[in-house]
Amino acid sequence: MKMEVEYQEEYIRNSRGVQLFTCRWLPSSSSPLALVFLCHGYGMECSGFMRECGVRLARAGYAVFGIDYEGHGRSKGSRCYIKKFENIVNDCYNFFKSVSVQEEYRTKCRFLYGESMGGAVALLLHKKDPTFWNGAILVAPMCKISEKVKPHPVIVNILTQVVDVIPKWKIVPTKDVIDAAFKDPVKREQIRSNNLIYQDKPRL
Missing domain, CATH: 3.40.50.1820 (Alpha/Beta hydrolase fold, catalytic domain)
Structure with a gap:
């Protein structure tokens, strides 16, 4: 029961x-x-x-x-x-x-x-x-953060220098986070259909 x-x-x-x-x-x-x-x-x-x-x-x-x-x-x-x-x-x-x-x-x-x-x-x-x-x-x-998902060190260096100026910009170059984190296609679709879950690029 x-x-x-x-x-x-x-x-x-x-x-x-x-x-x-x-x-x-x-x-x-x-x-x-x-x-x-x-x-x-x-x-x-x-x-x-x-x-x-x-x-x-x-x-x-x-x-x-x-x-x-x-x-x-x-x-x-x-x-x-x-x-x-x-x-x-x-x-x-x-x-x-x-x-x-x-x-x-x-x-x-x-x-x-x-x-x-x-x-x-x-x-x-x-x-x-x-x-x-x-x-x-x-x-x-x-x-x-895994080295596999980090941007190139040159990109990281550039972004670090401008973070104080544009901290909220969605410009961090990454692979699709949902695809990378969830292998089950059914789970991926459940996440993508949830409007409360953030699906844009990470903010700077």
């Missing part, structure tokens, strides 16, 4: 006053075994792309919480423009911590779940407060 799952959405504001979208999947008939916090990849979002993950974990008895980074998914901000990576880490940390201190969750173990760039977010969250987390699940984590 599958456990019933309750889904909730809420908007919060980060320290810079930007409205961020959050969601959660909860086992509706019992207290959760532990808390799982989702960190999505670049250009992705939680409510649709990570829905199956949230539902499966909630059916297994875990409370699952997700947040769309600034400029991602349903959150406000320039689409997929990351001014400072630490802003993403701090926004996630503040939201996850606010959930963890709630009365019904204070005694629960806390786990991070990071996919792709979200793996880097999860690692930095752990580094920020190592004793706070009980563990992490990393799925194809972006621990560094």
Whole structure:
């Protein structure tokens, strides 16, 4: 018998006053075994792309919480423009911590779940407060950018010199990110049909 799952959405504001979208999947008939916090990849979002993950974990008895980074998914901000990576880490940390201190969750173990760039977010969250987390699940984590997908060093040098002038321009020369990251053609089409997922070139 599958456990019933309750889904909730809420908007919060980060320290810079930007409205961020959050969601959660909860086992509706019992207290959760532990808390799982989702960190999505670049250009992705939680409510649709990570829905199956949230539902499966909630059916297994875990409370699952997700947040769309600034400029991602349903959150406000320039689409997929990351001014400072630490802003993403701090926004996630503040939201996850606010959930963890709630009365019904204070005694629960806390786990991070990071996919792709979200793996880097999860690692930095752990580094920020190592004793706070009980563990992490990393799925194809972006621990560094592969040399296979980096532009030629000359191009990187030129772009680095102009980044302060045109930081939001979508001019980073890369292969199609979706084709490179997802081998299953069905999954690719699901992603391409999701309007909340960013599909342009990365911003400078």
